[in-house]
Amino acid sequence: MASLKEDSATAGGDQGGVRRRDFINVAAASFAGVGAVSVALPLINQMNPSADVLAEASTEVDVSAIAPGQAIKTIFRKQPLFVRHLTPEEIAAAEKVSTSELRDPQTLEERTKAGKKQWLVTMGVCTHLGCVPLGAAAGEIKGEFGGYFCPCHGSSYDTAGRIRKGPAPKNLMVPEYAFTSDTVIKVG
């Protein structure tokens, strides 16, 4: 052992404590490190959504059967989507609120398409922890702001799907969508 130590200590001569063998050590460790990282990347990335999960077609929704005051639940990317036909009173209630008192300030206009502000299209996913809020189907409680109410932790949304009370930080998300005709919307 003693002679081995001596060997490695004198291998590169005494140059301020740096030995030639240090270069080999650093190079070997770096090489193994880069190799380990490049193997770890696919091992981590396999957890991300696979191609079949990502390859989800957009959804078309026919809204002609939804009467004012009614809403439907449908599925977009394996998550609930709410399409709601607002009544004039609900539109008025949403427009009466000044954006300065909102947690996530947005007007009803910003959350709907031009000239179609009676159609409120949002994800049915509470922005708190992802529950499905109540208020879309007939007979479900709509919460104290007349929109949606999340039963999990008590978040209340108004008639524009904006967060008004409870722990949720954001308004219900409005997905990317467009009217392909007067009565059909294409989501995604």
Added chain:
Amino acid sequence: MSFPWANEYKPSNAFTRYLDEKLPLPRFVYNAVGAGYPVPRNLNYFWNFGVLAGVALMVQIVSGIILAMHYAAEGTVAFASVEHIMRDVNAGWFIRYAHMNGASMFFIVVYIHIFRGLFYGSYKPPREMVWHLGLVIFLLMMATAFMGYVLPWGQMSFWGAKVITGLFGAIPLVGEPIQTWLLGGFAPDNAALNRFFSLHYLLPFVILGVIVLHIWALHIPGSSNPTGVEVKSEQDTVPFHPYYTAKDGVGVAAFFLVFATLLFFAPNFLGEPDNYIPANPMSTPANIVPEWYFWPFYAILRAFTVDFLFIPAKLLGVLAMFAAILLLFFLPWLDTSAVRSGHYRPLFRKFFWFGLIPCIVVLGYCGGSHATDGIVLISQFAAAYYFAHFLIILPLIARVETPKPLPNSITEAVLAQHATLQPAE
């Protein structure tokens, strides 16, 4: 390690002598949990719960391995395969109920084990490493239990998975990618179910490994005891075997009595009926609640309803929930009192029994209830007390309290107690 008066292992026949030379496993066991490990002579029944936790883990591993032989981790058949186990597999109902209630039993004994440590100051030096490894085991248990609860793919499984992975979505910027990465999709689905099954099978063996470290670290200073006074001489200790193997045997019998009562007479008492409804991504159960052992933490999560400065309420709740456990890692330095046992700390004892314990019971009750305004308000007070207890009250008590006089040795304490129980003749 251990004390100089510990019994030495003496192989009794030619075979054990041979084995001792080639692979001294019997010697190792003898020194770890046999007659070669001297233990304070005054341990009460609260010291049974470490062994009971080990027994509970074994029950979970054995029943779990069997369940995995019949279970299918695939979104469309997972629920049906659990019902298949319940109805068709021979004794399947027994094994599945044992696993389900075994999880509750595991948490019951581990919570008592943790509170034993909190009351008797087992977390204090020189055993702080034992405490930290114990907390690591607790965190692993929570992760394992959560993922196991998802596997039957009922309503609570699905929505529990959605809510808990949603917690990670609260992290600024990277939250949503992390959530998607954890789930392998935008909502819990087949990918999530499969990886949870894989990890649920793996983690118990990781727990087993950390338990080995936990016991290893414990055996360096040796077990603590109800007086909190360290072992001073041979007369303070008795060998683990047969004294504590026998005492633990009594505890194990009592454990199985309670376990069997739960398993055979009220197997669904601690569960949620909603989990017998197949997972439905379109409909949230009226009240999403986790299993009872997570209720106190769930109450802390829900206690935050308003934004503070620039931090949204959701993130605050998540941070507080994790902080409630991570806080315990700092306990050895928060409670600076030199006296370990709550037995000799009058003020500490009052705050333990009338502060901390009711606070956790109230948090548990709130966490299991529907989140009405009143329940949230109560959770807020209880959560505030929880943090105040560890961050303010314990450090203050350590400064102002006058502890009762400690006995000079474990033996002196035992003999004094003996004298009061049996007056001199």
